[in-house]
Structures are given as C-alpha cells and as structure tokens.
Amino acid sequence: MFDFDQYLGFLAFMTIATIGFWLMIFLLTFVVPYWIGGSIMEMIKEKREAKKQAQEELK
Structure with a gap:
C-alpha cells in the first residue's frame, strides 16, 4: 500500500x-x-485623558 518514504x-x-x-x-x-x-482599552484611556485635558483647559 505505502512505501516507507511515502x-x-x-x-x-x-x-x-x-x-x-x-x-x-x-x-x-x-x-x-x-x-x-x-x-x-487603550483607545478608551486616550479619550478619557483627552477629555480630562480639555476640562482642565476650560478652568
């Protein structure tokens, strides 16, 4: 049926x-x-930090 190499x-x-x-x-x-x-998760953190910075600039 099969040879050894096959x-x-x-x-x-x-x-x-x-x-x-x-x-x-x-x-x-x-x-x-x-x-x-x-x-x-990284994208959510970046958006959260950008939102925090925007609020700090408004103060």
Whole structure:
C-alpha cells in the first residue's frame, strides 16, 4: 500500500497540518480577542485623558 518514504511524508504532512490547525484555534480564541480588547482599552484611556485635558483647559 505505502512505501516507507511515502508513509513518512504522510506523517510529516499530517503533523504540519495538525500543528497549523491548533495554532489557528489558539490564535482565534486567545490572541486575537486579547489584542482587540487591549487596543479598545487603550483607545478608551486616550479619550478619557483627552477629555480630562480639555476640562482642565476650560478652568
């Protein structure tokens, strides 16, 4: 059915595909939401500081 080198090639392909699959799952469930949440928090802080500065200038 398979020669030994074909079997090794198939195993290498399956290993790379599996690693890629789990990497995509990890990135989509943890890294991307953390990145988006952090940038939203940073944007809120910047708006809050700009609002504080504008109120201090009015005094």
